[in-house]
Amino acid sequence: MSPSEMARLLYIYSTFGTTLNKIHVILHPKDKLRTTLSPTTYDKIQPQRVDMSTSILTSILSQLRNNSLSNPQEVSSLLTKAKRQLLNLSALLPSPSTPPQLLSLARQTLETGALLSIRLHEPDAFTRYYQQLLPFYELRESSFEGNNSGQRSKVTGLYLLLLLTKGDYAGFHTVLEGLEVENEGKGGLQANEYIQYPIKLERWLMEGSYDRVWRATKREGVPSEEYGVFSEVSTSTVTSFLRQTNHATYPHA
Numbered sequence: 001m002s003p004s005e006m007a008r009l010l011y012i013y014s015t016f017g018t019t020l021n022k023i024h025v026i027l028h029p030k031d032k033l034r035t036t037l038s039p040t041t042y043d044k045i046q047p048q049r050v051d052m053s054t055s056i057l058t059s060i061l062s063q064l065r066n067n068s069l070s071n072p073q074e075v076s077s078l079l080t081k082a083k084r085q086l087l088n089l090s091a092l093l094p095s096p097s098t099p100p101q102l103l104s105l106a107r108q109t110l111e112t113g114a115l116l117s118i119r120l121h122e123p124d125a126f127t128r129y130y131q132q133l134l135p136f137y138e139l140r141e142s143s144f145e146g147n148n149s150g151q152r153s154k155v156t157g158l159y160l161l162l163l164l165t166k167g168d169y170a171g172f173h174t175v176l177e178g179l180e181v182e183n184e185g186k187g188g189l190q191a192n193e194y195i196q197y198p199i200k201l202e203r204w205l206m207e208g209s210y211d212r213v214w215r216a217t218k219r220e221g222v223p224s225e226e227y228g229v230f231s232e233v234s235t236s237t238v239t240s241f242l243r244q245t246n247h248a249t250y251p252h253a
Contacts, residue, residue, distance in 0.1 A: 050089065057085040057105055064112050072120050079113045094135050094143075104145040107136045111151045114158070118226045123162055130159045154224060157194030161230050164198055164205075172202060193223045 060082045067075055086092040091106040098106075114129035133155060141147050156179070163172040176199070183189050190196070197216070204212045215221055219228040 053085045053088050054102070054105065057082055057109065060085070061105075061109060061112060064116065067116075069116070069119055075116055075120065079109075079116070082109045082113070092132070094139060100143060100145040103136065103139070103143055104150070107133065107144065107150050110136070111155055114155050115151070115226055118158055118229050121229065126158070126162065130155060153192050153194040154226070157192075157198055157223070158226055160195070160198035161201070161227065164202055165230060169202070172198075194227075197223050197227060 060078050064075065064078055064082075067078070069075060083092060086106050086109060089102060089106075091098055091102045094103055094106070110129050110133045114126050114133065117123075117126035117129060133152075136150075137152050137156075141149050144150070156175070160172055160175055163169075163175065179189060179195065201213055201216060204210070204216070217230065222228045222230075
């Protein structure tokens with residue numbers, strides 16, 4: 001089992017406790033993780049239960065979109081309720097039997113949680129949501145209702161930016177290399193403003209073009225509101241990077 005799969009599994013257990021007695025965790029010979037509820041197919045789940053959980057989930061997402069974030073505890077409570085509904089529908093992790101509509105709703109829920117975590121300045125919570133989203137991002141776009149990628153580019157770009165602000169350059173390039181392999185021959189990364197933003201920042205840091213980094217981290221220079229949250233953090237990153245560079249150049253300074 002990979003570290004990311006183990007992290008997702010531990011997070012689910014710590015969040016939902018005994019509710020997971022319903023879940024059978026199956027480790028396949030190829031060390032691939034999936035979770036299923038009894039019964040294992042959606043055809044056997046009561047239609048009324050599916051409709052009710054889906055309706056509740058849609059209502060919660062609507063509340064989250066219209067939330068002013070003035071009450072972080074309320075946001076956290078709504079997100080927990082949303083994930084409970086996903087668990088009831090066996091959709092917290094995708095499986096081959098998950099319908100496209102439910103896959104889209106589950107991905108939307110986790111992406112909403114990730115973006116709200118950034119706006120609430122909770123990077124650890126954002127990281128957990130990103131890890132939970134990885135199994136959904138491994139699926140083909142045709143697996144989802146509407147054949148679209150949701151907000152993957154925005155969330156992934158934010159994760160790259162978070163790694164950059166932490167100084168985790170190895171993690172940064174690992175994620176980036178995975179994206180490059182996935183998009184090889186498609187040319188999608190070059191035109192993706194969410195992915196290109198952290199790529200440019202990292203390149204300018206390496207080049208020593210700190211004035212360009214300062215300008216790019218101003219709120220008018222970021223690709224979305226969530227990226228603007230990193231303005232102050234990025235400023236600290238540049239300062240820290242300069243200190244490290246100066247110390248390496250002048251170790252006795």
